[in-house]
Amino acid sequence: MAEDLVLDTAIRDWVLIPLSVVMVLIGILRYFVSKLMRSFQVPDPKIVKEGQVIVRARNLRGAANFIPPKSFRSRRVYFSNEENGLLFVPKGQAQNAQAQMFSDPNMAMDMMKKNLSMIIPQTLTFAWVNFFFSGFVAAKIPFPLTQRFRSMLQNGIDLSTVDVSYVSSRSWYFLNLFGLRGLFSLILGEENAMDDTQRMMQMGGFGFDPSKSLSAEKDGLDIVQHEWALPKFEHRAEAVLKKLVS
Amino acid sequence: MAGQCDSSSSEKKSSEAMNDVPTFSTENMQNNMKVIYYSRTFMSIIGGVIAGILGFTGFMGFIFYFLVMAITSIGLIAKAKFSVHLYFDSWNRIILDGFMGGLMSFVLFWTFAYDIVHIF
Numbered sequence: 073m074a075e076d077l078v079l080d081t082a083i084r085d086w087v088l089i090p091l092s093v094v095m096v097l098i099g100i101l102r103y104f105v106s107k108l109m110r111s112f113q114v115p116d117p118k119i120v121k122e123g124q125v126i127v128r129a130r131n132l133r134g135a136a137n138f139i140p141p142k143s144f145r146s147r148r149v150y151f152s153n154e155e156n157g158l159l160f161v162p163k164g165q166a167q168n169a170q171a172q173m174f175s176d177p178n179m180a181m182d183m184m185k186k187n188l189s190m191i192i193p194q195t196l197t198f199a200w201v202n203f204f205f206s207g208f209v210a211a212k213i214p215f216p217l218t219q220r221f222r223s224m225l226q227n228g229i230d231l232s233t234v235d236v237s238y239v240s241s242r243s244w245y246f247l248n249l250f251g252l253r254g255l256f257s258l259i260l261g262e263e264n265a266m267d268d269t270q271r272m273m274q275m276g277g278f279g280f281d282p283s284k285s286l287s288a289e290k291d292g293l294d295i296v297q298h299e300w301a302l303p304k305f306e307h308r309a310e311a312v313l314k315k316l317v318s
Numbered sequence: 319m320a321g322q323c324d325s326s327s328s329e330k331k332s333s334e335a336m337n338d339v340p341t342f343s344t345e346n347m348q349n350n351m352k353v354i355y356y357s358r359t360f361m362s363i364i365g366g367v368i369a370g371i372l373g374f375t376g377f378m379g380f381i382f383y384f385l386v387m388a389i390t391s392i393g394l395i396a397k398a399k400f401s402v403h404l405y406f407d408s409w410n411r412i413i414l415d416g417f418m419g420g421l422m423s424f425v426l427f428w429t430f431a432y433d434i435v436h437i438f
Binding site: 211216251253257 | 355356359360362363369370374375376377379380419420422423424425426427428429430432433434
């Protein structure tokens with residue numbers, strides 16, 4: 073059913089292009105605003121200490137094969153010893169850290185700011201699109217979709233015989249929302265793009281950071297099988313030197 | 319080994335060629351991952367514009383997307399001088415990583431170019 077609708081050129085000029093340009097500009101604006109608004113938070117020494125311990129344990133786990141077995145084992149005991157090992161956190165303390173994290177006013181304010189800076193531009197833009205650009209066909213997507221998508225994509229259009237490929241501007245907004253993520257990561261460099269879903273996940277994981285990751289590291293450290301790689305290095309050095317000399 | 323790095327290359331050696339214990343420098347590995355991501359995003363945007371201008375519709379467009387991704391993979395492998403294990407830890411990374419992320423950008427630019435050119 074390829075009834076080709078002829079769409080007005082003015083729609084191209086005044087709907088598609090301005091909407092994309094506005095979304096790109098808002099993304100750039102948000103990036104700069106978040107850079108300016110980043111308040112420097114004095115790090116809590118206890119949290120930093122725990123973070124560093126985790127990093128040390130992770131390094132130990134990664135490079136375990138480079139140190140002799142005895143020293144590896146002594147380091148491991150230092151970390152996961154039941155009484156005074158650094159990674160061993162009793163259950164009572166774990167809950168405390170989580171509660172403290174959420175009631176800390178600075179942390180809560182930071183989270184609120186980040187959330188708001190995500191949500192407000194999206195909401196505003198969506199309301200703007202709905203208000204101005206509703207009730208007409210905006211674009212044609214080049215691939216066919218089933219009838220179920222009709223209600224989602226053809227919001228303002230009340231004709232039921234129009235091909236589902238012809239979509240309203242609301243769906244153009246959503247298409248831009250997802251597709252410009254890649255563009256932002258190219259322009260703004262180093263994935264400062266809209267990682268909104270990733271940030272949401274990070275927000276949820278904040279409170280658990282100290283206790284859960286400590287026990288996770290401890291388990292990981294316990295699992296490591298130590299296999300000393302260094303004895304073979306002498307043979308390898310000999311082979312390399314032989315190649316150089318001959 | 320260090321003398322072979324050319325200055326214009328942006329992929330860094332992330333594993334020493336040890337015979338028995340493979341070790342990876344995480345920083346270099348992450349840098350290589352970033353390179354793959356940027357390459358794929360860029361290629362999917364360009365591919366989207368090309369697909370729109372050429373007028374692909376429906377299935378043909380998605381086949382074109384897979385073609386562009388395959389070309390990107392081959393290009394990346396060729397850049398790594400065909401010794402993938404020196405730069406990445408598994409084949410899957412260089413072939414499959416970033417596939418889905420590029421898809422949305424591809425569809426956006428495909429729709430954009432198709433509309434501007436064909437339904438003007």
